[in-house]
Amino acid sequence: MQWLDQSIMARKGVAGGKSGQEHTITEAEQGRYHYVYGPFAEPVLTVDPGAVVTVETHDAFEGKIRHETDSPTQILNFPYLNPQNGPIFVNGAEKGDCLAVAIRSIRPRGPQPCGTTLIMPEFGGLVATGDTALLNPSLPERVRKLEVTAENGVRWNDRITLPYQPFIGTIGTSPEIEAISSLQPDYYGGNMDLPDVGVGAVIYLPVNTEGALLYLGDCHAAQGDGELCGVAVEHPTHTTVQIDLIKGWTFRWPRLETADFYMTIGSARPMEDAARIAYRELVRWLAADFGFDEIDAYMLLTQCGRVRLGNMVDPKYTLGASITKAIAHA
Amino acid sequence: MQWLDQSIMARKGVAGGKSGQEHTITEAEQGRYHYVYGPFAEPVLTVDPGAVVTVETHDAFEGKIRHETDSPTQILNFPYLNPQNGPIFVNGAEKGDCLAVAIRSIRPRGPQPCGTTLIMPEFGGLVATGDTALLNPSLPERVRKLEVTAENGVRWNDRITLPYQPFIGTIGTSPEIEAISSLQPDYYGGNMDLPDVGVGAVIYLPVNTEGALLYLGDCHAAQGDGELCGVAVEHPTHTTVQIDLIKGWTFRWPRLETADFYMTIGSARPMEDAARIAYRELVRWLAADFGFDEIDAYMLLTQCGRVRLGNMVDPKYTLGASITKAIAHA
Amino acid sequence: MQWLDQSIMARKGVAGGKSGQEHTITEAEQGRYHYVYGPFAEPVLTVDPGAVVTVETHDAFEGKIRHETDSPTQILNFPYLNPQNGPIFVNGAEKGDCLAVAIRSIRPRGPQPCGTTLIMPEFGGLVATGDTALLNPSLPERVRKLEVTAENGVRWNDRITLPYQPFIGTIGTSPEIEAISSLQPDYYGGNMDLPDVGVGAVIYLPVNTEGALLYLGDCHAAQGDGELCGVAVEHPTHTTVQIDLIKGWTFRWPRLETADFYMTIGSARPMEDAARIAYRELVRWLAADFGFDEIDAYMLLTQCGRVRLGNMVDPKYTLGASITKAIAHA
Amino acid sequence: MQWLDQSIMARKGVAGGKSGQEHTITEAEQGRYHYVYGPFAEPVLTVDPGAVVTVETHDAFEGKIRHETDSPTQILNFPYLNPQNGPIFVNGAEKGDCLAVAIRSIRPRGPQPCGTTLIMPEFGGLVATGDTALLNPSLPERVRKLEVTAENGVRWNDRITLPYQPFIGTIGTSPEIEAISSLQPDYYGGNMDLPDVGVGAVIYLPVNTEGALLYLGDCHAAQGDGELCGVAVEHPTHTTVQIDLIKGWTFRWPRLETADFYMTIGSARPMEDAARIAYRELVRWLAADFGFDEIDAYMLLTQCGRVRLGNMVDPKYTLGASITKAIAHA
Incomplete structure (x- = not known):
């Protein structure tokens, strides 16, 4: 590590x-x-x-x-x-x-x-x-x-x-x-x-x-x-x-870092709300700490964001949205 | 009263x-x-x-x-x-x-x-x-x-x-x-x-x-x-x-009684889950305490159940499902 | 009639x-x-x-x-x-x-x-x-x-x-x-x-x-x-x-009139989206045709709007939102 | 290919x-x-x-x-x-x-x-x-x-x-x-x-x-x-x-094959229904064509299924659920 x-x-x-x-x-x-x-x-x-x-x-x-x-x-x-x-x-x-x-x-x-x-x-x-x-x-x-x-x-x-x-x-x-x-x-x-x-x-x-x-x-x-x-x-x-x-x-929701990417994590029902939370947090993170304009971050994640479904079974569903460090730091 | x-x-x-x-x-x-x-x-x-x-x-x-x-x-x-x-x-x-x-x-x-x-x-x-x-x-x-x-x-x-x-x-x-x-x-x-x-x-x-x-x-x-x-x-x-x-x-969820009706109350997201909870509880109540067959209660509520939307704004949405006493006690 | x-x-x-x-x-x-x-x-x-x-x-x-x-x-x-x-x-x-x-x-x-x-x-x-x-x-x-x-x-x-x-x-x-x-x-x-x-x-x-x-x-x-x-x-x-x-x-969605009320009708999944459609249409109708400020209509419907659940079974769920004529025309 | x-x-x-x-x-x-x-x-x-x-x-x-x-x-x-x-x-x-x-x-x-x-x-x-x-x-x-x-x-x-x-x-x-x-x-x-x-x-x-x-x-x-x-x-x-x-x-919903995996594709709102469709189709496919017991397939996918979110923007949301060929054919 x-x-x-x-x-x-x-x-x-x-x-x-x-x-x-x-x-x-x-x-x-x-x-x-x-x-x-x-x-x-x-x-x-x-x-x-x-x-x-x-x-x-x-x-x-x-x-x-x-x-x-x-x-x-x-x-x-x-x-x-x-x-x-x-x-x-x-x-x-x-x-x-x-x-x-x-x-x-x-x-x-x-x-x-x-x-x-x-x-x-x-x-x-x-x-x-x-x-x-x-x-x-x-x-x-x-x-x-x-x-x-x-x-x-x-x-x-x-x-x-x-x-x-x-x-x-x-x-x-x-x-x-x-x-x-x-x-x-x-x-x-x-x-x-x-x-x-x-x-x-x-x-x-x-x-x-x-x-x-x-x-x-x-x-x-x-x-x-x-x-x-x-x-x-x-x-x-x-x-x-x-x-x-x-x-x-x-910040409001959990975030995660690995060697390769940054992720934000949302939990909610229905599942689209978990996705919205995760992606909105990621947009805001990119705007706050990586020099992106908020709308530009929104458009860029449209082309390269990744989603991981954690659970579809708990009282709230969990999704992570991520962007590679290579792009975030470009 | x-x-x-x-x-x-x-x-x-x-x-x-x-x-x-x-x-x-x-x-x-x-x-x-x-x-x-x-x-x-x-x-x-x-x-x-x-x-x-x-x-x-x-x-x-x-x-x-x-x-x-x-x-x-x-x-x-x-x-x-x-x-x-x-x-x-x-x-x-x-x-x-x-x-x-x-x-x-x-x-x-x-x-x-x-x-x-x-x-x-x-x-x-x-x-x-x-x-x-x-x-x-x-x-x-x-x-x-x-x-x-x-x-x-x-x-x-x-x-x-x-x-x-x-x-x-x-x-x-x-x-x-x-x-x-x-x-x-x-x-x-x-x-x-x-x-x-x-x-x-x-x-x-x-x-x-x-x-x-x-x-x-x-x-x-x-x-x-x-x-x-x-x-x-x-x-x-x-x-x-x-x-x-x-x-x-x-029982699991709140119930309510007035002069005219019995109601069961569900709270969940998405809203259809609140409705499902409320109505399932009502089906079960009719079966447990009013002598209905469960499937018959389900079919009957299809024709005469009433729904009241409590909130569409809280962390969970709330709906009440009800049946008149006149029918429940018929 | x-x-x-x-x-x-x-x-x-x-x-x-x-x-x-x-x-x-x-x-x-x-x-x-x-x-x-x-x-x-x-x-x-x-x-x-x-x-x-x-x-x-x-x-x-x-x-x-x-x-x-x-x-x-x-x-x-x-x-x-x-x-x-x-x-x-x-x-x-x-x-x-x-x-x-x-x-x-x-x-x-x-x-x-x-x-x-x-x-x-x-x-x-x-x-x-x-x-x-x-x-x-x-x-x-x-x-x-x-x-x-x-x-x-x-x-x-x-x-x-x-x-x-x-x-x-x-x-x-x-x-x-x-x-x-x-x-x-x-x-x-x-x-x-x-x-x-x-x-x-x-x-x-x-x-x-x-x-x-x-x-x-x-x-x-x-x-x-x-x-x-x-x-x-x-x-x-x-x-x-x-x-x-x-x-x-x-207008975009069906509307309904009776002797007593005006209603707007939304159909969507999840059910909260049907409610949002119906109520937004009603807000806009009140603003367009009844002299209400849009935010005021939103706040007033909070206190007196009525909701009727049509179906919770079809490919989209249907809800009607309504206001009495007495209030709309006050 | x-x-x-x-x-x-x-x-x-x-x-x-x-x-x-x-x-x-x-x-x-x-x-x-x-x-x-x-x-x-x-x-x-x-x-x-x-x-x-x-x-x-x-x-x-x-x-x-x-x-x-x-x-x-x-x-x-x-x-x-x-x-x-x-x-x-x-x-x-x-x-x-x-x-x-x-x-x-x-x-x-x-x-x-x-x-x-x-x-x-x-x-x-x-x-x-x-x-x-x-x-x-x-x-x-x-x-x-x-x-x-x-x-x-x-x-x-x-x-x-x-x-x-x-x-x-x-x-x-x-x-x-x-x-x-x-x-x-x-x-x-x-x-x-x-x-x-x-x-x-x-x-x-x-x-x-x-x-x-x-x-x-x-x-x-x-x-x-x-x-x-x-x-x-x-x-x-x-x-x-x-x-x-x-x-x-x-079968009812689209399926997909690559060199590495089999995928089933569901589209619905709310998003959890898209996930349910995709995974149920995959369970059934594994049972029909790959020799799995249905419950066993359900439990196995819990441990190794993969989900790809297609869209969260269209009239229905789309998700693909997949299993590697290595496991499906084991």
């Missing part, structure tokens, strides 16, 4: 993008995991900008789905889903700042098969749900337990093995006064399920409250665009992130 | 729909108003089923918009909008119960002109917003201060006076673990902006946490379907509600 | 809202019914403004569903659904004009039971469809045949009889160059399924091509808001309309 | 994927271009399967926007936009068949600057439109004329040059009885604006009427995902396609 030295995090961060003190949040240190993003929980850790934190994340079901014969509806207890580590209090962070989080590594942990995906009633992109509320009968439940290793990938069956391309499904800062389900993505991040939030990327999150209060969890070993049935290859991990703080960089 | 003796509240309520002890929540007793619906605030009042509570509600701007020359964007401080009274802890209420709230009276309070409506940027049904995120320029701000009395109605201008048809714009119970902005309507009620939640109606709310934790506020002196520009005739009030508790009546 | 003398049709129509020559379009005179709204069909009738035309409409299934044991999927042959009478060529009508159609009477015709409603797969407001394309199993088919008379209403079952409140489900002019399925509502009218298009109303339709080319059909004996399962009480009728022409009254 | 020998077109086509007779449709041969996809126009050419046809396409504005000082609203005459070549009658094609169209080459034609993009009122992904009907003021019009060559790409300005990545913006067969604007994408193809419909791909289109009646036009020299402002780099071209016919391969 050589490019990181030239990242926005390196150029503007309080810690200059340099690694500082190392921390851990093991399962034991975490104790109770959290199911909301909010300011009401006590920080599990307080760090300075530059901190490198290794977290033991649970899978989205907190490890309760162990066998392919398990019944999700009998085992899972809504709304106690998608357990999150944190919150991490970042010294110096105030409303109006930006929290930069570089994703350094994600490794599977726990006994095999450590990957889980499943079908459960009223959840998913191709079924009736609580919101798209219909009278059709549900699909039957189905559970798949999958062997997942960094070396060999995700073993789907005898014929198909998918590469291990892990990312953080849910990550964000706390809202200012709300505490919102970790199942939801929104302006502060949350359950975006966007594969670009993977190893080597830096995500920039708006700080809405003192200390930023970073939460994360829900790592996916592999996921297609849209997370179609609502459950990627969920797995528990050791996830290492480097945290920095950019004072006074104020 | 003679029909109340035959209401579901009267037939199934712990207090049998009978008035019990009277309480007040004045501005002074309320102290700090709330901007989220959640379980983290201390109850301002604890009551038994049957309680009759008179509340001094603020308008949605907490009285800060005083003159037609005021600038909303300079005065208002998001997310500290739509202040709510409560929470009221109801003894005996547990998750899975239903809280019944009969709306007994709503009267304007405070000096005239006590009504306020306004246009502010990025908010409203016919403008680009934070979610429907566009590049068009905004409309100019505009504030209207309106004389509102129960006797003479809402004086729009020299030619037009609208009848005083007050209702509670925002009312609901607490989510179980979330604390959600009072600007949002959802499964627990909240900012539904549905004119049917007026004097003479009983609203039935799902109880999600111990004590139910009832919040209310945001009374409107008049409002059209959809609350088009996002701001009805907002006004501070004395609002009196009677609270009852129905043990073990479990 | 005494108010008609004061209607827009009477004040601006070429025929001054007066009845002219009487015509019929019987089944035999119609010959082949039409399944698209377009300019490619030969007119079945040419009339002058003022013409009063009595039409023998088919039901939406062209009478093919005769028994409750019939299978819609076996009998119906998509896209040959929703047969329409017409087109009627109106002398003098040119693009940019308005066609006024006063609905004078609708009477059931044919042997009893002449009403039909049904459930078929992938169609309806509470089921997965071709557009809301899901994997859930379908509901079973079900057909209901219903006795419908003007005197006794719609006999649902031994306990429930609904009043006969007939309206024209599908009516409109031809697009300029397109020929669009009669299942779809759009800017020219079409399959709006809006109960306000009933006896006593005048609908104003934009003229998009020479002669206007009026089509109509699909009369409903009763229908709830939204036409929930997609099939109202369909029935064949004698429908009588009076046609007038308003030269140079140019 | 060596892989073409193994394509579905080669394996199932009447012509076995082999090139047959060569044809041209020059501007002169085309004569009048078309603005609807429908069965009412006379074929401009009749071919056998295997035909290789080189077409002189116009740009979406029929070449009328010549200078950056031109005013689109004054020059363009809705609905006479997006002119199409065709229709091409394919011998032997009947309803229920599939038309395979391999895109062999696309080359710019005409004097430089031959590329055009522009902003016009009420059109585009980040502005209020006729459907998302709002009261905000419009953006100003703006026209960009761009030099486009196959060798040097699209010259945006002194600093930015985009690669020439041409594709066919609008291509499809005729509906059975409708004639639909060439601005709209739908089940028969049309204005999908999907960059994957480029050189080297084979698009499979459902045949809805005798002869299939292929239309095409609207080639783009470059386009980002979503075609954000609604106007890609439009340019006139020489476009060469090879046409084949697959008897009895019946």
Whole structure:
């Protein structure tokens, strides 16, 4: 990740993008995991900008789905889903700042098969749900337990093995006064399920409250665009992130940087609103920081913008809009 | 409100729909108003089923918009909008119960002109917003201060006076673990902006946490379907509600009863999902409690269901679907 | 319909809202019914403004569903659904004009039971469809045949009889160059399924091509808001309309006038876009013809606008937004 | 395009994927271009399967926007936009068949600057439109004329040059009885604006009427995902396609094959419905032709499906969902 030295995090961060003190949040240190993003929980850790934190994340079901014969509806207890580590209090962070989080590594942990995906009633992109509320009968439940290793990938069956391309499904800062389900993505991040939030990327999150209060969890070993049935290859991990703080960089929705591109992330329903949010933020970013006229940015993105669909299953849908650095810096 | 003796509240309520002890929540007793619906605030009042509570509600701007020359964007401080009274802890209420709230009276309070409506940027049904995120320029701000009395109605201008048809714009119970902005309507009620939640109606709310934790506020002196520009005739009030508790009546979304009809209320985006939620709940209610076959209820509502659009401006849109009692009980 | 003398049709129509020559379009005179709204069909009738035309409409299934044991999927042959009478060529009508159609009477015709409603797969407001394309199993088919008379209403079952409140489900002019399925509502009218298009109303339709080319059909004996399962009480009728022409009254979407209110009609997906269209058209109408400032009209409709949901089942959803004449003319 | 020998077109086509007779449709041969996809126009050419046809396409504005000082609203005459070549009658094609169209080459034609993009009122992904009907003021019009060559790409300005990545913006067969604007994408193809419909791909289109009646036009020299402002780099071209016919391969929505992946294409509003259509079609294709259990396909696509956003600006939005051949054939 050589490019990181030239990242926005390196150029503007309080810690200059340099690694500082190392921390851990093991399962034991975490104790109770959290199911909301909010300011009401006590920080599990307080760090300075530059901190490198290794977290033991649970899978989205907190490890309760162990066998392919398990019944999700009998085992899972809504709304106690998608357990999150944190919150991490970042010294110096105030409303109006930006929290930069570089994703350094994600490794599977726990006994095999450590990957889980499943079908459960009223959840998913191709079924009736609580919101798209219909009278059709549900699909039957189905559970798949999958062997997942960094070396060999995700073993789907005898014929198909998918590469291990892990990312953080849910990550964000706390809202200012709300505490919102970790199942939801929104302006502060949350359950975006966007594969670009993977190893080597830096995500920039708006700080809405003192200390930023970073939460994360829900790592996916592999996921297609849209997370179609609502459950990627969920797995528990050791996830290492480097945290920095950019004072006074104020924006509304999460942003992301990789070696190759800049991305803005919108979450909303209907899906076109997620796309509008993402692209409008990108237009404004190009105008604010890259010297583009706003209308010119709008016309240029028409010719070269890229869109990644994160999820089409959560309470809000998530899309990222991006432009290559080659063009943005031309 | 003679029909109340035959209401579901009267037939199934712990207090049998009978008035019990009277309480007040004045501005002074309320102290700090709330901007989220959640379980983290201390109850301002604890009551038994049957309680009759008179509340001094603020308008949605907490009285800060005083003159037609005021600038909303300079005065208002998001997310500290739509202040709510409560929470009221109801003894005996547990998750899975239903809280019944009969709306007994709503009267304007405070000096005239006590009504306020306004246009502010990025908010409203016919403008680009934070979610429907566009590049068009905004409309100019505009504030209207309106004389509102129960006797003479809402004086729009020299030619037009609208009848005083007050209702509670925002009312609901607490989510179980979330604390959600009072600007949002959802499964627990909240900012539904549905004119049917007026004097003479009983609203039935799902109880999600111990004590139910009832919040209310945001009374409107008049409002059209959809609350088009996002701001009805907002006004501070004395609002009196009677609270009852129905043990073990479990459902997901708010329901409403008047002398003439039963209504179910859905809130979602896109708007068709709000309509689907409302109608599916009504189908299920007819099947569960009125002896209809589910498919037959679906076909019958096709011929006689009624829809009321509450809001087309909040983070979720709200619709009520209803059937007359004459048909439901035929 | 005494108010008609004061209607827009009477004040601006070429025929001054007066009845002219009487015509019929019987089944035999119609010959082949039409399944698209377009300019490619030969007119079945040419009339002058003022013409009063009595039409023998088919039901939406062209009478093919005769028994409750019939299978819609076996009998119906998509896209040959929703047969329409017409087109009627109106002398003098040119693009940019308005066609006024006063609905004078609708009477059931044919042997009893002449009403039909049904459930078929992938169609309806509470089921997965071709557009809301899901994997859930379908509901079973079900057909209901219903006795419908003007005197006794719609006999649902031994306990429930609904009043006969007939309206024209599908009516409109031809697009300029397109020929669009009669299942779809759009800017020219079409399959709006809006109960306000009933006896006593005048609908104003934009003229998009020479002669206007009026089509109509699909009369409903009763229908709830939204036409929930997609099939109202369909029935064949004698429908009588009076046609007038308003030269140079140019607008984009259908409008409607009754004794009591003015309405604008929008059709789109998602549903909020239908609401936006309808309300924006109403704002503009108030500004153009009733002396309102546009922003003032927007704020006033917020307090007194009314919304009627036509359909939530067709390729586009339809909503009407209205204001009372009392306020519009204040 | 060596892989073409193994394509579905080669394996199932009447012509076995082999090139047959060569044809041209020059501007002169085309004569009048078309603005609807429908069965009412006379074929401009009749071919056998295997035909290789080189077409002189116009740009979406029929070449009328010549200078950056031109005013689109004054020059363009809705609905006479997006002119199409065709229709091409394919011998032997009947309803229920599939038309395979391999895109062999696309080359710019005409004097430089031959590329055009522009902003016009009420059109585009980040502005209020006729459907998302709002009261905000419009953006100003703006026209960009761009030099486009196959060798040097699209010259945006002194600093930015985009690669020439041409594709066919609008291509499809005729509906059975409708004639639909060439601005709209739908089940028969049309204005999908999907960059994957480029050189080297084979698009499979459902045949809805005798002869299939292929239309095409609207080639783009470059386009980002979503075609954000609604106007890609439009340019006139020489476009060469090879046409084949697959008897009895019946499906509802367009499909696409490249060397690397299979794609299904959905068009709808709201955008999630386009995604649902595309993914449901892909699930069904995997189940029908690749030996997958339907639920297993649904779960697998959750982990490895890819989504490409075509347009977020047309009357329906278009998305493609895809799976790599490596996985589909594993």
